[in-house]
Structures are given as structure tokens and as C-alpha cells.
Amino acid sequence: MTGRPDVPDTPEQAAGSHPALGLDDVVHQRTRLGILAVLAEATEADFTYLRKVLGLTDGNLGRHLEILEDAGLITVSKGYHGRRPRTWATVTAEGRRALRRELASMQALMQRLDSVIGARGD
């Protein structure tokens, strides 16, 4: 620790200008990006499906769903399928926009790195 107050590294910071600053950590974080990606394809998905397709534990999935719900990017609803309790997650319009921004930022970063790193040549 330096003892200084921590300056949040947001895209708004005047000092930084790199495309990586355009990445929003709520969406960029790997597990949450996976959840949003699945929901963007499926519109809604239940807890068990998300857990399996993304290879997550109950606790891990629950924690990330909560962060996404708090940010208004998904909605979570609980109900029953027969007698079994089920939890569904659905991506919101804001969630779709956030995912689109994330992909556009990654695209910008890729274009910038294309010549130096040869990402497309794989």
C-alpha cells in the first residue's frame, strides 16, 4: 500500500487513453462475461444450465449473478418446475448494450494490436 487514496481506474480518467480503459470490469470479468454471453444467446437460462455450461460452483455462480443483477444487467426470478424450485436469469436491454460495448472495446483493442501480435493469424 502506498497510503494514497485509491483512484478508480475508470474510462473517464483524463490521464489514460488506452483502449483497455474502455473495458467495464462488471462486464469484462470472465465469469460474468460468460453469463451475459449465454443469456444473450438464450434470452433466459436457469441456474443449473448456467452452472453446467460455464463449469461453475453454486456459490460462484450465485455471487456473479448478484453483481450482474445489482448492476441492472440481468434479472433473476424464482419459481417452480413441477415441484422443483428453479431460478431463472434473463438479460436486460441494458445488459445487451453493456455486452455490445464490451465486444466493441475488445474489437478496438484487437485492431490496435493486430499488427504487433498477429491475433487474427492463428
Added chain:
Amino acid sequence: MTGRPDVPDTPEQAAGSHPALGLDDVVHQRTRLGILAVLAEATEADFTYLRKVLGLTDGNLGRHLEILEDAGLITVSKGYHGRRPRTWATVTAEGRRALRRELASMQALMQRLDSVIGARGD
């Protein structure tokens, strides 16, 4: 907490099959991705430059450089520029490969989402 041991969500997990599982968190994390991207372009960069271009605090940059160095993706060296102490970071060959894998994984995720989310149309 569920009381279960936490299963790490690695690409190796048989249950999961989504492209987001191909993302390596050491490289994917926003700040570290930014550092690697800058170093891939510049080959080496000093601490002050990295801090400014990525809009980071000393503590934040130092912590992420350590994680990247521990993973063998960068090397950090200390020296003097005139009388002033300076710290340089350089990307390793493994670091370049890791960045290339990250970009390929994001590319795969984008291609999969392209039709449903319209990322390229922005």
C-alpha cells in the same frame, strides 16, 4: 457459501463448454490486459509511462505487475535514468503467446455472439 470445496473454473472442466471458459483470468483481467497490450506494442515501458497511459495508481500498477511477473508473462527490471530510479517492464515470449490466446478466445466469443448481439454493427 455452500460448504462445498470450491472447484476452480478452468478451461479443463469437462462440464463447461462455453468459449468464455477459454479466457485465462491472469491475462483477461482488465488492468493486466492493458499492461500486456501496452508492452506488446512498446516491447518495454517504464513504470511512470504505464501508470499514466493506463490511468493507474502506484499501488494498483505494482500489484498487477507482480501477478504478471509471477506468471512469467513479463519481466521487471530496476535501474537508473540519470539519478532517478526507474522500473521497466518487458513482455516475455510467453506473455505474447498468452495475449494472442486471449485475443483468439475473445474473437471466438465474438463470432459466436455476432448474430445475436450485433457487436460489429456499432
